[in-house]
Amino acid sequence: MNNDFQNWASSCQARIEAFLEARLPASDCVPERLHKAMRYSVLGGGKRVRPLLSFAAGELAVADVERVTIVAAAVELIHAYSLVHDDLPCMDDDILRRGKPTCHVEFDEATALLTGDSLQTLAFELLAEKRIADAAETQLEMITQLALASGSRGMAGGQAFDLDSVGKMLSLPELEFMHIHKTGALIRAAVMLGARCSSYLRDDQLAKLDHFAKCVGLAFQVVDDLLDSEATTATLGKTAGKDAVNNKPTYVSILGVNQARELAEKLQHDAHQALNEFGDSALRLRQVADFIIKRKF
Template identity: 65%
Template sequence: MTNPNFVSWMTATQQQVEAALEATLPSSERTPQQLHDAMRYSTLQGGKRVRPLLAFAAGELVGATAANVGRIACAVEMIHAYSLVHDDMPCMDDDVLRRGKPTCHVAYDDATALLVGDALQTLAFELLSTPLEGIAAAQQLSMVRTLAIASGHAGMAGGQAIDLASVGHELDQTELEFMHCMKTGALIRAAVLLGAMCGQPLTAAETDSLDHFAKRIGLAFQVVDDVLDVEADTATLGKTAGKDEANAKPTYVSLMGLAQAKQFARDLYDDALAALTPFGDKAARLKQLADYIVARSF
């Protein structure tokens, strides 16, 4: 990831998303102050904003306005932030570090963390259901449905349930892919599709190609995460390193070994890029983001 143009775009987009989140989240001075403070603590100044970046890159593909994609990006990032707050709680992954600082339930308490997740999730849907300029109500309803499916029992929440039930068990590659396509991939896929739904309509074939890209790069993201959990240290990750192995969680590294997991990530990357062929140069940002996602570790 050395393209100066891409680095500039990514930095500017991350700053834009941060400013939008800062303006959208309730002030810590509003009652209930602790809830609002914890919402901001858990969402602001953390993470690489990969999902918002994907939404903006897909928006560029279809000529979407920055204002509309910005709203989408905030909604998706709030869903992601809520999932991290809940995942870190003692009843689930029981982690004490996230994005280089104490997790929400450690910085505040369990009850506050539970409410933070609830509040971020509902705020995301409030944002997404507020009229978007130039987008028909039926299209916006479809966007709400897309995010709901990606977040719920058939997506992120369902994948987390499978993950928790799989601790101490061996999964084969098909089972592992099914779990991660839900837990991690569903929201990444939604970010891409929602960004594309903000602009000029795509044909059915183009939508299928973009969806295939999103599925493959979402899975590659998880494979790289599994590699990083083994190779990177806690300071680099911003969360506890080696926790998957310590908790006997099935991962691509435990299934395949480190070298083969890295190769699998590259294969997924190649497949994702191939899916963007019909879009030509219009997909440049999506291609650059695919490079960035896979090159995080090797």
């Protein structure tokens, strides 16, 4: 990463961290154990990739940064809830996340379940309590968009497909379908919600942003699969190699390492192409896409 992008990303990460710190219930607020678990699961960890995409899209759309901060926080809360639930014994049964014990290990399974539930509802509370769009109708559409991205036709549905595919050999289109929902839906929502915090962009321009986000979402998963097969647990901050151990279909298992890398590069190129008409105003989106695809952990 160049210093300019690093400084911008660090500033955005600090902004979202401060906002989440302030908006999450205090750990001494009843019920204390639940609120401690919520803060444990959200604060002080992760690269905040989805908020970075929201901030970058917001800059492109000349949106109020205060509005973008709210939607970025909502998306990050949904992401954090999904990680807490994905790590549960009834799902992926993992003991390590972001370099520390998973929520159900640190607390207990019931608290982890309630933590995910509470983070999800807090996300929608944020979107509903303050003006985040120029028109009330647009704000309702944004809330609907995050709900669809999170539910059975988005992230949760993708996870259900993932659980059902263990031990099966999927075709490449089937794998893509799964990850468009499981990983891609929330990434697309992060971009689109950030952009819709203003009325600056036309519908055709929003469609191009959505195509960019679709490419980035798929590329994110391809890189994730590569890292799972090649990186160490210490580097990743979560258990490495679990996909192979659990016999899960991945881009690496279907394509092999070299072809998976080529696919990531193609998706990176397509993402950049989708932003051509925006010129320099899309710089941050291009940089975040490159950061996602070239990341080492």
